[in-house]
Amino acid sequence: MGTRDRIVAAADQVINELGLVRATTREIARAAGCSEALLYKHFSRKEDLFLAVLLERMPALTPAVTRLSGQVGFATVAENLEEFARAAIAFYRRSLPLSAGLLAERSLLEGFRAMLAETGGGPHLPIMMLGTYLRDEQKIGRVGADADPDAAAALLMGACFHRAVLAALVDLGPDDKAPGFVATLMAGLGPR
Amino acid sequence: MGTRDRIVAAADQVINELGLVRATTREIARAAGCSEALLYKHFSRKEDLFLAVLLERMPALTPAVTRLSGQVGFATVAENLEEFARAAIAFYRRSLPLSAGLLAERSLLEGFRAMLAETGGGPHLPIMMLGTYLRDEQKIGRVGADADPDAAAALLMGACFHRAVLAALVDLGPDDKAPGFVATLMAGLGPR
Structure with missing residues (x-):
């Protein structure tokens, strides 16, 4: 090394x-x-080191996003989203000490915010890429024509992130939430 | 005072x-x-003071949950969820310095976790209460009979929480995401 x-x-x-x-x-x-x-x-800069830790040492979200983009038209959308959601929850749990620390300390937050603005990076990118995957599935008819891929991506990633935060604070048991999140996202809440 | x-x-x-x-x-x-x-x-205990700040000084999530439970059968489900989502985003943004701090510092996190286990409280309760609202709407046919109210609640609250975190890190503009989250949650992603 x-x-x-x-x-x-x-x-x-x-x-x-x-x-x-x-x-x-x-x-x-x-x-x-x-x-x-x-x-x-x-x-x-300390921020550069922390970003390197996020990108290089965490069970990575980026490979999961990349894998997803290769799955357009393969398996089912629900299966692809479930696999992705599990990777996202694992990543968010593992990176929580780092991300919470960045948000908690004003000077670190400002440094990190400035670095992200400069590089165009940020934690919103995986959501955008998940939105792109859903839009590609929409083009081939595997996602409804009137669905909003970006809002759907924000809902799924948000639920995964929140789950990681809640698990740090309360004992929620080891149950796998990914299938329920995805099934609900696919089916919607409206009366039939 | x-x-x-x-x-x-x-x-x-x-x-x-x-x-x-x-x-x-x-x-x-x-x-x-x-x-x-x-x-x-x-x-x-310092934890008691921080919990008091969360419960008493934040634009409260609890009143929004209470209001929601009185809306079963009134307005539309989408309107009720949008109003609730806006309150949730505001609460999560305002409480972020406190919640991030709790998560970032191991000793604070352990103290807070122990206090929540003792009192049965925690950040998962608003999700459970939102799930109860959706289940009540389901009973009167305003939410689909096969929908999963708890998963839907986790998706919506997660998206609101994540939005608050992302807004602290990157400039996302002041756009109102609540209607898009709710419309997508109501309609689902599946092809029609």
Whole structure:
């Protein structure tokens, strides 16, 4: 493992042990067995290091989005969404200490917000990509012509994210919510 | 305003200014113009004080849930859900500094989790109550007989919560997402 990867792995570990607020560059450098100066050579801003942890160390959401985009016309839409929803819940649970920390500390939040504005990235992108998948399925008639793919994507991702947050606060049992979310999203609430 | 209410108002203000992690009882007592000893007389645990801020100082979710339960059979289900979704987004945005802080700091999270387990409360209750509203509408035929009220409630509340989080991180514009969430939830995604 190169120095850069060792620093990212150490940051991941320290965030999970101490929480983001206490994950100082000093602690991270110590866990990585390098100097703070070397850490700063690889990551000039703390925000860059935290983004690297999110993108490189988490059971990734990006591969799940990529896989989904290859599933247009294959299996069923519900099956594809269920697999994706499970990956999303796992990602959100795993990344919660990091994302909560970013939101909780004003200076970190402002730094992260500025970085996202600069790079055009952000946590809304997976929702947009899920919306694109649903729009592609709509084009081939596997999603209703009058459905709103972006709103549907926001509902499913929101439920997955919220589930991860609730599970951190209350004991909800290990039940798999993905099938219920997806079935309800597919069928709707309206009377028939 | 009595001492207790002054302490709760001061805690709200300090959390919004400094973030939860830096909102020490010392800072809060200073902002309330009282001693730390007096603060601890009213709130023996920091968690109790933070819960009081959530319940008493936020544009409340509880009144919105209560209002909703009185709307069974009145207006349309979509109108009732839209009004509720707007209140939920406002609540989640306003309470984000507090809820993110609770999730970010391991010791606070463990204290809060223990308190919720003891009192039976928690952030899942509004979802359960929204599910009850939808089940009541289902009984009178305004929600489809085969719909899953609890999954629908989790989807809508999740989208509102996620929206509040995304808005803290990226500039999404001031657009009102509630109608789109609700219309999609009512109509479903399936091809007709």
